Amino acid sequence: MIAAPRLRGLLLMAPAGAFVALAFLLPLAILLSGSFQAEDGQLGVQRYVQFFADPLNREVFLRTLRIGFLVTLASVILGYVAALAIVDLDPGSRGRVIGLVTLPIMISPVARTYAWIVLLGRTGLVNSVAHEFGFTDAPLRLLYTEPAVFLGLLQLLLPLIILPLVSALENVPRDAVPAARMLGAGWWTIFVRILLPLSREGLGVGGVLVFTGAITAYITPAMLGGAKVLMLETLLYQRVNVTDDIATATVITALLVAMSVVAKALLNRIARGRPLGRGRAR
Amino acid sequence: MIAKLRRIATLVFGVLAVAYLSYVFFHEPGEDAGADRLVISVFGVSQESFRKHLYNPFEAECGCKLVIETGNSSERLSKLAARKTNPEVDLAVFADFDALSAARRGLTDPIDVAKLGNYDRLYEFARDPIGGRMAVGYTVYAAGIVYRTDKVRIESWNDLWQPVLKDRMVLPTLTSSGGPMMLHMVESALGGNDPAFRGALAKVAANKESVVTFYERSAHLVQLFQQGEAWAAVTGRYNLPLLQRLDLPIAWATPQEGDAGGRNVMVLIRGSRRRALALRLMDKWLSTPVQTALALDLTDSPANREVVLPPATASLLTYGPAMIQRMKFVPPAQVLDHRAAWTAAWNETIAR
Amino acid sequence: MTMRPWAIAALVAVLLFLLGPFLIIVGAGLSAGETLTFPPEGLSLRWVWAVLQVDTLRHAFAISFSLAVLSTLGALALGIPAAYALERLDPPGAGAIRALVTAPLVVPGIVVGLALLRYFVIPLGIGIRPALLMSHTALLVPYTVRVVAASLRNLRVDIEEAAILLGASPLTAFVSVVMPNIRNGIVAAFILSFITSFNQVPVSLFLAGPGVSTLPIEMLARIDFTYDPSIAALSALLALLSIAIVFVAERLLGLSRYV
Structure with missing residues (x-):
């Protein structure tokens, strides 16, 4: 027998669960199952073999992983730099700065990415400044390159790690850092021994958001990468809507979902403070 | 008492706002006038010019409402294929090879060109660009x-x-x-x-x-x-x-x-219920005045031979025998x- | 604690990186010139004015706005009871449901759009508008559940229990005791969901159809064939709208806590 409140709880959850299951999970499951079905209807991984046999697909897959990893790494570094500075501020200006960090999340990604097109062109601001200061002899091609996509994604996703890191670091006892300083600990020791362990959860949450955001973003690679710098999302869109190739699309779908889930599991483990590669302590 | 009134007022306001937004979202243009709707799927570029020279005059003539889907050729084609059994669209325009792809997949019906009064005014390349009378070219x-x-x-x-x-x-x-x-x-x-x-x-x-x-x-x-x-x-x-x-x-x-x-062509979607209206729009689109007006806006080069353009416009379009003869179409x-x-x-x- | 100047300098640099592009788009949108450039060629509101005259964009704005409000309300209607159940009632299968309702967060939008179009919308013969509304609602449920659950967690259980002990039914207790106390959470969930839906591109890309297009999709399409500053001007307008919302929300309830 289930107790009455628990039963009531089940009833209250049911609509949301049923709706998401029907209007989201079921169609997705059907699409994913298609990736394990070969053209002749047999079950197997044949489609994956075909997918990875194509050198373009391999390259796009690796590029997606690479960009996802680099964007996550850069956001973690910049995120800590910003978050540590933010928690050092007095409460009033801290609120204002957090507001400024939140702001870009609310602005349409289309608008935000559009700015990079203006910035990165050969006669754009970046090239003019670089030329002015003598860094470059001739304007560089920046648009439609991997660095352009990297920059666009970094700017898009950085706030998503700053905010959880700030929440996590705010919980670090106020006197922990000065105490460690007095005991002669260096900057790096303080970070690794005190700040990092205490902000692991924020790191995990933010890291997942940034990595999955980077590998699943559509607008940024579409606008800044174009056809020369395809990522899995833009390749998927092209396969579906330009070449009408659903088979490849289902494989990409499965890869993207798998990558998100694996990243989530890995970073959750980091967040719980367990070293990678060892079993659960429970 | 006042607090209660205020709560009721807020509630009424909220319900009205939601009702209004539902109306905005679910309301199909032209629905309440009881007018016929014709759904067309076209390229997104220069819609202001089409609105002025084609859609508005056509809506005034037929007393109907045009619903317009925009997008590039291949994207609209794959959407059309996905909705094959229950098409939303009556008339679509595509690049010639996408039109042929649509025809091969059984998404289109042949065009009864006898119903197009302007058909004889078209250049040769526009008359039957994909064979089987499945399409008519409207621009080149x-x-x-x-x-x-x-x-x-x-x-x-x-x-x-x-x-x-x-x-x-x-x-x-x-x-x-x-x-x-x-x-x-x-x-x-x-x-x-x-x-x-x-x-x-x-x-x-x-x-x-x-x-x-x-x-x-x-x-x-x-x-x-x-x-x-x-x-x-x-x-x-x-x-x-x-x-x-x-x-x-x-x-x-x-x-x-x-x-x-390159040619862009019009096709009739199989399963569409508004065939007569679609043919009427097609004919209007091919007419000399509409083709001329669109050309003067630099929107589309004419497929209609009778269009006469001033030199300044002509030099920016694909127009005139010399230009036309230079072109080699990919089958x-x-x-x-x-x-x-x-x-x-x-x-x-x-x-x- | 001592303010380290280098930390502040780094923070300013990060903020500049985050907000600089936005300032550029505002500048480019206020240009008086014919083409998209920064620095702008003189300042004027001509492109802001021009973009407001475009019918398709106005229509797309109406669709996007109403879609965002309606799907947010739908997601709240589904999400608030679910969040309450998850936090307070310990229902059987809570873990599974929790995973289920947060799943839309990790699945790429393009994939969701494709799956819904092929295996939900078309087989069931759902019209374009209901399809957009349902898909956006499904996408927003995780946000409403998460944010509302977070604010429930901060609310002490005993107030509610006291109300029930004093003879209130669980429903009355919820409406008169719990709801007012999690109002901020609900408003935050509303704003977050609204903005998520309003800015959504990949799912709508698949599900939009004749006569129904959302604003970001129309913007993307126009970027493909307009070279003037009109889209920059529109971006600037939308950004200012977002700023206004965020500013008010941050003032009132500290929105960033919930992101």
Whole structure:
């Protein structure tokens, strides 16, 4: 027998669960199952073999992983730099700065990415400044390159790690850092021994958001990468809507979902403070 | 008491607001007037001009309401295919090879051209572009080379590969409608006539490092010229007016091999219930006044032979016997039959 | 604690990186020139004015706005009871449901759009508008559940229990005791969901159809064939709208706590 409140709880959850299951999970499951079905209807991984046999697909897959990893790494570094500075501020200006960090999340990604097109062109601001200061002899091609996509994604996703890191670091006892300083600990020791362990959860949450955001973003690679710098999302869109190739699309779908889930599991483990590669302590 | 009134007022206001927003969201234009609706699927470009010269006059004439879907050719085609059993669209316009693809997939019906009063005014290339009376052309464009006259000279399609254009050349990607046309001309400039474009694909692959980007839509072309990224590009002539608005010496090349020709065509969607109305719009679109007005706006080059244009407009469009005769159309069937092989070769050697 | 100047300098640099592009787009949108450039060629409101005259954009704005409000309300209607159940009632299968309702967060939008179009909308013969509304609602449920659950967690259980002990039914207790106390959470969930739906691109890309297009999709399409500053001007307008919302929300309830 289930107790009455628990039963009531089940009833209250049911609509949301049923709706998401029907209007989201079921169609997705059907699409994913298609990736394990070969053209002749047999079950197997044949489609994956075909997918990875194509050198373009391999390259796009690796590029997606690479960009996802680099964007996550850069956001973690910049995120800590910003978050540590933010928690050092007095409460009033801290609120204002957090507001400024939140702001870009609310602005349409289309608008935000559009700015990079203006910035990165050969006669754009970046090239003019670089030329002015003598860094470059001739304007560089920046648009439609991997660095352009990297920059666009970094700017898009950085706030998503700053905010959880700030929440996590705010919980670090106020006197922990000065105490460690007095005991002669260096900057790096303080970070690794005190700040990092205490902000692991924020790191995990933010890291997942940034990595999955980077590998699943559509607008940024579409606008800044174009056809020369395809990522899995833009390749998927092209396969579906330009070449009408659903088979490849289902494989990409499965890869993207798998990558998100694996990243989530890995970073959750980091967040719980367990070293990678060892079993659960429970 | 006052608090209660206020709560009731807030509630009433909220309910009204939601009701109004539901109306805005679910309301189909023209629904309440009881008017007929005709759903058309077209390219997104220059909708203001179409609205003025075609949609508004047509709606006034037929007492009906046009519902317009916009997007590029292949995207709209795959949406159409997905909704095959229950089509939303009555009339669609596509690039000629996408129209043939639609016809082969059984998405279209033949056009009863006897019902088109303006049919006899069309150029030959527009009358039955994909065979079986499955489509009628409504506009044509040359696909050729635009270039910075202060930086390079272009007299042949082979001039694209000159060293000065390294990192300054922009080409259409294979999956855009410009892709096959470019390969067609590169192939013939190399002296070949392989329908699989092997020579042209190898040529582009050998020069891929020189290419700034393979653009997907005519999208960023103007920006690429404006920002100094591009000195030469393969593009449809419809981009010329926009390019010439930049303060740059940009010209349309007349390579000795000629230009490629592109056609956009109209098709009737199978299963549509508003056939008569669709044919009426089709005829209106092909009429001399509408074709002239669209040409004067530099929206579309005419497919109607009776359109007369002033020289200033004509020089920016695909217009006049000299221009028309230069164009070489890629047979739509060739595109469909070889596209898979082109894509494989392209992915293998160029897109990486 | 001592303010380290280098930390502040780094923070300013990060903020500049985050907000600089936005300032550029505002500048480019206020240009008086014909083409998209920064620095702008003189200042004017002509492109802001021009973009407001475009019918398709106005229509797309109406669709996007109403879609965002309606799907947010739908997601709240589904999400608030679910969040309450998850936090307070310990229902059987809570873990599974929790995973289920947060799943839309990790699945790429393009994939969701494709799956819904092929295996939900078309087989069931759902119209374009209901399809957009249902898909956006499904996408927003995780946000409403998460944010509302977070604010429930901060609310002490005993107030509610006291109300029930004093004879209130669980429903009355919820409406008169719990709801007012999690109002901020609900408003935050509303704003977050609204903005998520309003800015959504990939799912709508697949599900939009004749006569129904959302604002970001129309913007993306226009970027493909307009080279003038009009889209920059529109971006600037939308950004200012977002700023206004965020500013008010941050003032009132500290929105960033819930992101």
